[in-house]
Amino acid sequence: MMEKKTAQARADDRSRHGQRDSLREPAVTVLPQVAPARRARGAEWALVGLFVLAALYASHFARALLLPITLAVLFSLLLSPIVSWLKKWRVPEPAGAAVVLVALLSAIIAAVYTLAEPAAAWLEKAPESLTVAEEKVRKFLQPVTQVQRAADKIEAITRTAGPKKPREVVVQPPGFGVWITSQTPYLITGTVSTLVLLYFLLASGDLFLRKTVKLIPTLRNKIHAVEVGNEVQRELGRYFVTVSLINAVLGIATAVVMKALGMPNPLLWGAIAMLLNYIPYLGPTVCLGVLSMAALMTFDDVHSIWPVPAAFLALVIVEGQLVQPFVVGRRLSLNPVMVFSAFLVLGWLWGIAGMFVAVPILVSLKVVCDHVDRFAAMGEYLGRN
Numbered sequence: 001m002m003e004k005k006t007a008q009a010r011a012d013d014r015s016r017h018g019q020r021d022s023l024r025e026p027a028v029t030v031l032p033q034v035a036p037a038r039r040a041r042g043a044e045w046a047l048v049g050l051f052v053l054a055a056l057y058a059s060h061f062a063r064a065l066l067l068p069i070t071l072a073v074l075f076s077l078l079l080s081p082i083v084s085w086l087k088k089w090r091v092p093e094p095a096g097a098a099v100v101l102v103a104l105l106s107a108i109i110a111a112v113y114t115l116a117e118p119a120a121a122w123l124e125k126a127p128e129s130l131t132v133a134e135e136k137v138r139k140f141l142q143p144v145t146q147v148q149r150a151a152d153k154i155e156a157i158t159r160t161a162g163p164k165k166p167r168e169v170v171v172q173p174p175g176f177g178v179w180i181t182s183q184t185p186y187l188i189t190g191t192v193s194t195l196v197l198l199y200f201l202l203a204s205g206d207l208f209l210r211k212t213v214k215l216i217p218t219l220r221n222k223i224h225a226v227e228v229g230n231e232v233q234r235e236l237g238r239y240f241v242t243v244s245l246i247n248a249v250l251g252i253a254t255a256v257v258m259k260a261l262g263m264p265n266p267l268l269w270g271a272i273a274m275l276l277n278y279i280p281y282l283g284p285t286v287c288l289g290v291l292s293m294a295a296l297m298t299f300d301d302v303h304s305i306w307p308v309p310a311a312f313l314a315l316v317i318v319e320g321q322l323v324q325p326f327v328v329g330r331r332l333s334l335n336p337v338m339v340f341s342a343f344l345v346l347g348w349l350w351g352i353a354g355m356f357v358a359v360p361i362l363v364s365l366k367v368v369c370d371h372v373d374r375f376a377a378m379g380e381y382l383g384r385n
Helices: 002-023 036-061 063-088 093-124 126-140 142-158 176-204 207-215 219-260 266-276 282-298 307-328 336-350 352-371 373-382
Strands: none
Touching: 036 063, 036 336, 063 093, 063 176, 063 219, 063 336, 063 352, 093 176, 093 266, 176 207, 207 219, 219 266, 219 307, 219 352, 266 282, 282 307, 336 352, 352 373
């Protein structure tokens, strides 16, 4: 009897356990989820990319405003030591800024006045010279032209007769003179704005640096900010003075070589070489093309034409590979990839003026990155070594 009850109790227990298992919720497979930190990092990079695109578009849209400000700030960093030196001789900062600005404008006007006559004479005879140069090029390429004509005849023979093509109407773009005329008001406005802002920046002295230091909370950071500002000004000035001296020597050497080779207006070619050399890589390439075209317009035989670009190419190689690395040094040597990328970006944003300020901006940025630990990685990429 006890065995029957025990068996019955076991059966009842099994039935009750079965009912409990049936009432349980089905098992749910938990899928792995992305960590919140990873999602936050992805959102942060997306916001950075959107900010960069917005900044590039805003810089391109506001180039008429940003370019004079950038030029004025860079020139103020370069010329403020002269104003400070005049202040030591008891010349007030507004008067010293006026003296520096008048001297700068006088030097620019004197250079333009000296080179205006040969440049105008060369531009006046440029159309006729271009026609003569075109004839010379055709003469030099006569064997290639004959092969091309033979290929055209064969193509005309093998071509099947088809429907007559409609006549195409080609709209010629406006010429260079029209473009210069349309850009003159913007050029005058930008120049006047830059000069006025430059005067106020020079006349104010270190006012903005002192105000910036007041906004920094700790004394250690204040001292570090003053050191970084002075270092940027010192290194940028040293770089600009050194590069200007190198470019001046290159211009003088170019003028002497062009004079020895019989090129007309050697001072004009020397000035062009000096100015364009402020744009590394691209400037000397453009100058090489201009000198080659001028030699083609001037001389009649190949033996007199090829020494002109060859001599300038030799000067550029010596300057770029020997003189500049030795004089400028490795401290401010920049990564060529970053320099060329800066030319592309600033050239797209601000045109030719953007290419001129690309290297000074990179130099200032590299100095700041070298002295701020947070931006050390960017400074590493900007450096050559």
